[in-house]
Amino acid sequence: MNGCDHLVKAAVLTAPNQPIEVQEFPRPEKLEDGAALLKVDLAGICGTDIHLWHGRLKIPYPVIPGHETVGTLEEMGKGLEKDLLGKPLSVGDRIYFASGVDCGRCYYCQIAKEQTRCINRKVYGITLSCKSPPYLFGGHSEYVYLxxxxxxxxxxxxxxxxxxxxxxxxxxxxIHGIEVVGVEAGDSVAIQGAGPIGLFALALAKESGASTTVVIDSVKERLEVAREMGADFLINTNDAISPQERVQRVLDLTDGIGADVVLECTGSPNALDDGLLMCRDSGRYLVVGHFTDRGTTAVNPHLITRKQLKIYGSWGMAPRHYYKALKILRTIHRKYHFEKLITHTFSIEKAQEAFETVENRKAVKAVFKP
Amino acid sequence: MNGCDHLVKAAVLTAPNQPIEVQEFPRPEKLEDGAALLKVDLAGICGTDIHLWHGRLKIPYPVIPGHETVGTLEEMGKGLEKDLLGKPLSVGDRIYFASGVDCGRCYYCQIAKEQTRCINRKVYGITLSCKSPPYLFGGHSEYVYLxxxxxxxxxxxxxxxxxxxxxxxxxxxxIHGIEVVGVEAGDSVAIQGAGPIGLFALALAKESGASTTVVIDSVKERLEVAREMGADFLINTNDAISPQERVQRVLDLTDGIGADVVLECTGSPNALDDGLLMCRDSGRYLVVGHFTDRGTTAVNPHLITRKQLKIYGSWGMAPRHYYKALKILRTIHRKYHFEKLITHTFSIEKAQEAFETVENRKAVKAVFKP
Amino acid sequence: MNGCDHLVKAAVLTAPNQPIEVQEFPRPEKLEDGAALLKVDLAGICGTDIHLWHGRLKIPYPVIPGHETVGTLEEMGKGLEKDLLGKPLSVGDRIYFASGVDCGRCYYCQIAKEQTRCINRKVYGITLSCKSPPYLFGGHSEYVYLxxxxxxxxxxxxxxxxxxxxxxxxxxxxIHGIEVVGVEAGDSVAIQGAGPIGLFALALAKESGASTTVVIDSVKERLEVAREMGADFLINTNDAISPQERVQRVLDLTDGIGADVVLECTGSPNALDDGLLMCRDSGRYLVVGHFTDRGTTAVNPHLITRKQLKIYGSWGMAPRHYYKALKILRTIHRKYHFEKLITHTFSIEKAQEAFETVENRKAVKAVFKP
Amino acid sequence: MNGCDHLVKAAVLTAPNQPIEVQEFPRPEKLEDGAALLKVDLAGICGTDIHLWHGRLKIPYPVIPGHETVGTLEEMGKGLEKDLLGKPLSVGDRIYFASGVDCGRCYYCQIAKEQTRCINRKVYGITLSCKSPPYLFGGHSEYVYLxxxxxxxxxxxxxxxxxxxxxxxxxxxxIHGIEVVGVEAGDSVAIQGAGPIGLFALALAKESGASTTVVIDSVKERLEVAREMGADFLINTNDAISPQERVQRVLDLTDGIGADVVLECTGSPNALDDGLLMCRDSGRYLVVGHFTDRGTTAVNPHLITRKQLKIYGSWGMAPRHYYKALKILRTIHRKYHFEKLITHTFSIEKAQEAFETVENRKAVKAVFKP
Ligand SMILES: [Zn+2]
Ligand SMILES: [Zn+2]
Ligand SMILES: [Zn+2]
Ligand SMILES: [Zn+2]
Ligand SMILES: [Zn+2]
Ligand SMILES: [Zn+2]
Ligand SMILES: [Zn+2]
Ligand SMILES: [Zn+2]
Structure with a gap:
């Protein structure tokens, strides 16, 4: 394991709030049966990565971050022959993979059939440490070991x-969230938040037949992206309008009734105050953006009973949602030009700069191209 | 309209917080086409009646209360020939009727198919005034006009x-609430509150196949009734146990997982704090007891996302729920002896005493037998 | 309309298999409260009209056919002020209306909540006779009376x-059918039949997010329309391919798995033989096109059990499906150019010719423009 | 078991239609990691076992049959510490296990989430051969190897x-079938067939709240068992009643409407003819009994469209259905006395006699007690 072509560069979170280190790891020499080694082609940097950096989620430092990765299959462990759909795999194939791996044998995997709540869940780039071999469990790296x-x-x-x-x-x-909350042709859909989740929610709501889409955010540039993606209406919460006005605006855009579906993609607890009021009676509300604990908000249960609301939470994603992402993106990517969302590309060496760029919201989407 | 047998005694709410008056109204002489006149056999007094008395809901005073009524068909308007199931009606038949009447032609009646949210809904004993003929729109009366x-x-x-x-x-x-939230054979069900709604929820959950039922209340006598009805486990919130202990108790009774379904039947906003924690991940929570606005409680949206919860509101009931009540009660009434819940029976003349008895929680169930 | 401006020309089916008569009816002088008189702008001729002509459905002859009508509000009965969504109505408004009217009070209207199975259902242009005033109950007329x-x-x-x-x-x-069977983003959808139902099914499946659509028919011209509307794949059953090949073709187009959803829109009983095989295991099959009884086909129940299929029927449509049609068409009509489907326009006087054109499948869509 | 205590007696199907052999196999000496060895306490003989005997399903002969087994944990492979619910396991524990084992990694396991259609499914007692070590893959044996x-x-x-x-x-x-078709409190349920599936369906329908249950069979003794289990109504198809009368009888018992749910548990194709007619409009029909291919029956698609039926297939069962069986049986076994269904108990040596007893329908339930 000497000579520079056997070393792999990767960004490493060593402890909460420390500078992002660029470390070198040995390239795995021999793969376990069934394992895979990917040369990373492109790896996204996500808001969650910033949370990990600042210690807002408990993870086993040191960790190589990166859970949004596409790579080239470089080595295959014995017995690895097919992908999850049964398609043959060969060295050189481009590979997309589920960042979360469930155990398949716990109450949530087998009884409740809710894999994302698996009690033994592991997530590449988040809950797998790079302390011991084969180390390479995150996408912000030249290689990733599956x-x-x-x-x-x-x-x-x-x-x-x-x-x-x-x-x-x-x-x-x-995709998971909308599987849970449901969007049907003809639905009116209000989307709180035009970050990455809200923007893809907009595209997916439209593709699921939403006939009216309203996107709500405080950042003009994000709303512009929503407009380009085809949002029917935009509400800028900075335009001096009060919560009452925001809600009224949504009612006005939906024949005075309220939205059939409201998607909460801001992660801000008090978004629920408006959101529940924006729903029509018997409407559906998805609370999908709250991956970290940012505290409580005051909810009136009378509102839930009287409006006969349906409120759904949705956590993470399972392999089937990656499968659907492939199917759906293959159909729609030309229409929405998602690739244009990538405004910043970094080498691994620039990891610190990359993370700061994301933290300071300078990028729509930033990626590593190792 | 002279001679005492043409006068009808009824309890009347004249204005918020006034003594319950017993007034006499003329017995309707001629029914409209399709209308019906029932001689009241038995009419329940419900917690909502107490709210109406104290002005906690906006209603068109003066009102004859009473929305839980069975009567004998005494007169039939022209054209009234069959009940909702197409069964022939004759004078002398015992009649059960839906207290709520929807318009059948608004957005909620026809498009959203959620009759209980009809924007023109009328409710006997609640939203129909006795100011003008035919007056008799409530069950706390000798006669009721349909x-x-x-x-x-x-x-x-x-x-x-x-x-x-x-x-x-x-x-x-x-019945409406459980139609919405769903209870399947083998489910564990926790019920917050052992008032009338909670107790019938217990019976219905058991009949729907719940294999574990836990009832939570602060009143020993109510919990005793729950025990007699077959509750598997009881939690008395007065037994010096903290919210944490309450939640832990439910977890312990459900293999450490939490209840598949939690039914909130207390109407107390902060019941949600415990309730959401008592649900297993991906569990279902029904907020059914909040018919009046009793304020807010602090909810953490992260809990909804992370636990992937499903939270449902359910308001009132539609005719189909009365139909199902008849079918279900016919099957189960002998097993649960619901008739024993009636601990107090009053004549109309004793309306004031009857309302006070209910207000002071001296009765399990109080009824008028005119 | 010259000469007596109080006479209304309409096409009339006098008895099974008789020539279509053009008759004149008195224009209603005074409307009942709540009724409406529309001047017909455009009225479609549908395959069902041909069935009515040939006596394949029991109807109360004489009947003015026409159940696909848009007209201009010319007179309003007292009390008619708003449409079903609560929007104010005035003379001169363009009006779309539900051809079916349910009773709102039978088992299917109130208990099962399946309006299309109302036991007292009336359908404009089908089950309402023109024998007595106000006569004008069908769209193939200068006026229609609602x-x-x-x-x-x-x-x-x-x-x-x-x-x-x-x-x-x-x-x-x-819209009703897909409400029942469900189509989600990423689904593969096979459509049997490219007639009016199959073609709109194609558009709606695509709008609901179908990522793969396959349309199967024996008429080249219809398949061409499907291609223009964006069908991903076409199968012409006349191209000398056997049922086995047809099924295999669908499997090949869906990764060897079968379609998530198959929509049977041919009305031919033996379409089920292929259709059930085209579904993937646990797939969904909609039998929507069988409005007349064309006999049986051999089905193997073992197939239903082993493939764990879900098979749905869907009959007619309720007001909410007209509402959704308005919402959806408003969003998508520019994209699909549905107006181009109208290949033939007739005056009422040419009713016989119009019906023959439809019967002989010379038109994609034929309409009356009175 | 005397003589060599390292030998295990088991019934073996050597080839289609051959006598059942009783063979001896070596007791496994060392378990693989994670495996388990059970001493069989009781193993049911099922109709499917008779089908296997007669070669009606393709299986890898020789096979030790038996897929309904409870045994005592006698040896545990390294790493086997907990059951599927996370409960600690020790030698001496009584064990119930899922006969089917899925791969967890195919399209049906991960994408469609329909484990029972796993393309790599193995079933103890059916698809696992006893040709090579560790041999003991069926319950009709003294030991079973998991x-x-x-x-x-x-x-x-x-x-x-x-x-x-x-x-x-x-x-x-x-349990799987009713999970798919749904039974709610107040439903009327007709059950075609009073064999083991039909009888348990009766119990589960009642426990799920069915307010009317009708059981249909041709064997008086089976109907008697149904009556004892609480069936509300019985129809003996041998009582000279025609299919029309059978259907009419069900309509009469359901207010003239038809059953909300019909469960087909006979496995006879033409049961569908009656069954679809017994459903009310928009009713639900479960085709659960057709595990072998017994040919086709004539179905009229117009019936499916017009009655707006929902028809579901359900194949086999997944681990969660075993979990629910444990929960449900624990709650209800005292009420239904299922143990009384066991009318015949055999030793392994009497395998031939046992299979003949089941084939000749002399037993309600026959079991091996090794
Ligand atoms: Zn992320
Ligand atoms: Zn797990
Ligand atoms: Zn009440
Ligand atoms: Zn209404
Ligand atoms: Zn038509
Ligand atoms: Zn009706
Ligand atoms: Zn079996
Ligand atoms: Zn599998």
């Missing part, structure tokens, strides 16, 4: 890597 | 009047 | 009459 | 072995 039970998908030739990574974890996250 | 569009059901012979009135509006309310 | 309980919708200004009538009863029919 | 990925459940102390084995594979099968 354990035998990882869920791999061969990327169809007509789907560019940029289209997949640009929508990163937002795509499978919101 | 408008042409009322939904009537002939009561099956083998179903006693007491069995129906004892479970009053709680039965169709919770 | 009874007080009809469900009216004001047509939005930006939705052309042609866009609505071109998709006729097919639009609400398949 | 591979590392088997799904084990520790049986609760208060649930007798007889209660579990008496309802054999019928319990998880119909």
């Amino acid at each position: 354990l035998p039970k990882a869920y791999l998908f061969r990327v169809p030739e007509d789907l560019p890597t940029e289209s997949l990574v640009s929508v990163g974890c937002a795509a499978p996250t919101i | 408008l042409p569009k009322a939904y009537l059901f002939r009561v099956p012979e083998d179903l006693p009047t007491e069995s129906l009135v004892s479970v009053g509006c709680a039965a169709p309310t919770i | 009874l007080p309980k009809a469900y009216l919708f004001r047509v939005p200004e930006d939705l052309p009459t042609e866009s609505l009538v071109s998709v006729g009863c097919a639009a609400p029919t398949i | 591979l590392p990925k088997a799904y084990l459940f520790r049986v609760p102390e208060d649930l007798p072995t007889e209660s579990l084995v008496s309802v054999g594979c019928a319990a998880p099968t119909i």
Whole structure:
């Protein structure tokens, strides 16, 4: 393990709030049966990565971050022959994979059939440490090592890597969310927040037949992106309008009734105050953006009873949501030009700068191209 | 309209917080086409009646209260020939009827198919005034007048009047609620509150196949009734146990997982704090008891996202829930002895005493027998 | 309309298999309260009209056919002030209306909540006779008379009459069908039959997010229309391919798995033989096109059990499906150019020719423009 | 078991239609990591076993049959520490296990989330041969060997072995079926067939709140068992009644409407003819009994469209249905006395006689007690 072509550069979070280090790891010499080694082509940087950096989630430092990755299959462990759909795999294939791996044998995996709540869940780039071999469990690296039970998908030739990574974890996250809350042809859909989740939610709501879409955010540039993606109406919360006015605006845009579906993609607790009022009676509300604990908000249960609301939470994503991301993106990527969301591309060496760029909201989407 | 047998005694709410008056009204001489006149056999007094008395809901005073009524068909308007199920009606039939009447032509009636949110909804005993003829729109009266569009059901012979009135509006309310939230065979169900709604929820959860039922209340006597009805476990919140302990107790009773379904039947906003924690991940929570606005409670949206919860509101009931109440009660009334819930029976003249008895929680169920 | 301006020309089916007569009826002088008189702008001719002509459905001859109508509000009965969505109505408004009117009070209307199975259902242009005043119950006429309980919708200004009538009863029919069977983003959808129902099913499946659509028919011209509307794949059953090959073709187009959803829109019983095999295991099959009894086909129940299929029927449409048709068409009509489906326009006087044109499948869509 | 105590007696199907052999196999000396060895306490004989005997399903002969087994944990492979619910396992525990083992990694396991359609599914007692070590893959044996990925459940102390084995594979099968078709409180349920599946379906329908149950069969003794289990109505198809009369009888018992739910548990194709007519409009029909291919029946698609039916297939069962069987049986076994269904008990040596007894329908339920 000497000579520079056996070393792999990776960004490392060593402890909460420390500078991002660029470390070198040995390239795995021999893969376990069923494992895979990918050369990373493109790896997204996500808001969650910033949370990990600042210690807002408990993870086993040191960790190589990166859970939005497409790579090239460079080595295959014995027995790895097919992807999750049964398609043959060969060295050189472009690979997309589920960042989360469940155990398949706990109450949530087998009884409740809610894999994302698996009590033994591991997530590449988040809960797998780089303390011991084979180290390379995150996408912000030149290589990523996939354990035998990882869920791999061969990327169809007509789907560019940029289209997949640009929508990163937002795509499978919101595919899961909309699977839960449901959007049908003719529905009116209000979307709180025009970050990555909200923007992909907009695209998916439109593709699911939403006949009216309203996007609500405080950042003009994000709203502009929503407009380009085809949002029917925009509400800028900075335009001096009060919560009452915001709600009224949504009512006005929906024949005075309220939205059939409201998607909360801001992660801000008090977004619920407006959101529940924006729903029509018997409407559906998805609370999908609250991956970290940012505290409580005052909710009136009488509102839930009287309006007969349906409120759904949705956590993370399972392999089927990656599968659907591939199918859906292959169909729609040309229409929405998701690849244009990538405004910043970094080498691994510039990891610190990359993280700061994301933290300071200078990028729509930033990626590593190792 | 002279001679005492043409006068009808009824309890009247004249204005918020005034003594309950007993007034006399003329017995309707001629019915509109399709209308019906019932001689009241038994009419329940419900917590909502107390709210109406104290002005906690906006209603068109003066009002004859009473929305839980079984009566004998005494007169039939021209064209009234069948009940809602197409069964022929004759004078002398025992009649059960939906207290709420929807318009059938608004957005909620026709498009959203959520009749209980009809924007033109009228409710006997609540939103219909006794200011003008035919006056008799409430059950706390010797007679009740049903408008042409009322939904009537002939009561099956083998179903006693007491069995129906004892479970009053709680039965169709919770039948609606469980239609929304779902209870399947094998489910564990925790019920917050052992008032009329909670107790009927217990019976219905058991009949729907719940294999574990936990009832939570602060009143020993109510918990005793729950025990007699077959609750598997009871939690008395007065037994010096903290919210944490309450939640832990439910976890312990459900293999450490939490309840598949939690039914909030207390109407107390902060019941949600415990309730959401008592649900297992991806569990279902029904907020059914919040018919009046009793303020807010602090909810953490992260909990909804992370636990992937499903939270449902359910308001009132539609004719189909009365239909199901008849079917279900006919099957189960002998097993649960609901008639024993009636601990106090009053004449109309004793209306003031009756309302005070209910207000002071001295009765399990109080009824008028005019 | 010259000569006596109190006479209304209408096409009349006098008895099974008789020539279509053009008769004159008195223009209603005074409307009942709540009724409406529309001057017909455009009225579609549907396959069902041909069935009525040939006596394949029992109807109360004589009947003015026509159940796909848009007209201009010419007179309003007292009390008619708003459409079903609560929008104010005035003379001159363009009106779209539900051809079916349910009773709102039978088991299917109130208990099962399946209006299309109302036991007292009336359908304009089908089950209402023109034997007695006000006669004008069908759209193939200069005027149509809407009874007080009809469900009216004001047509939005930006939705052309042609866009609505071109998709006729097919639009609400398949909106209902897809409400029942469900199509989600990423689904693969196979459509048997490229007639009006199949073609609108194609558009709606695509709008609901189908990522793969396969249309199967024996008529080259219809398949061409499907291609123009964006079908991903076409199968011409006349291309000497066997049923086995047809099924295999669908499997090949869906990764060897079968379609997530198959929509049977041919009305031919033996379409089920292929259709059930085209579904993937646990797939969904909609039997929507079988409005007349064309006999049986051999089905193997083992297939249903082993493949764990879900098979749904869907009959007619309710007012909410007209509402959704308006919403959806307003969003998508520019994209699909449905108005181009109208290949033949007739005056009422040419009714016989019009019906023959439809019967002989010379038209994609034929309409009356009185 | 005398002589060599390292030999295990087991019934073996050597080839289609051959006598059942009793063979001896070596007791496994060392278990793989994660595997388990059970001493069989009780093993049911099911109709499927008779099909296997007669070669009606393709299986890898020789096979030790038996897929309804409860045994005592005698040896544990390294790493086997907990059951599927996370409960600690020790030698001496009573064990219930899922006969089917899925791969967890195919399209049906991960994408469609329909484990019972896993393309790599293995079933103990059916698809696992006893040709090579460790041989013991069926329950009709003194010991059964469970591979590392088997799904084990520790049986609760208060649930007798007889209660579990008496309802054999019928319990998880119909738990799956009713999960799919749904039965709610107040539903009327007609059950075609009073064999093991039909009888457990009756119990589960009642426990799920069915207010009217009708059981249809041609065998008087089976109907008697249904009556004892609480069926509300029985129809003996041998009582000279025609199919029309059978259907009419069900309509009469359901207010002239038809059953909300019909469960087909006969496995006879032409049962569908009656069954679809017994459903009310928009009713639900479960085709659960057709595990072998017994040919086709004539179905009229117009019936499916016009009646707006929902028809569901359900194949086999997944681990969660075993889990629910444990929960449900623990709650209800005392009420239904399922253990009394066991009318015949055999030693392994009497395998031939046991199979003949089941084939000749002399037993309600026959079991091996090795
Ligand atoms: Zn797990
Ligand atoms: Zn992310
Ligand atoms: Zn209404
Ligand atoms: Zn009440
Ligand atoms: Zn038509
Ligand atoms: Zn009706
Ligand atoms: Zn079996
Ligand atoms: Zn599998």
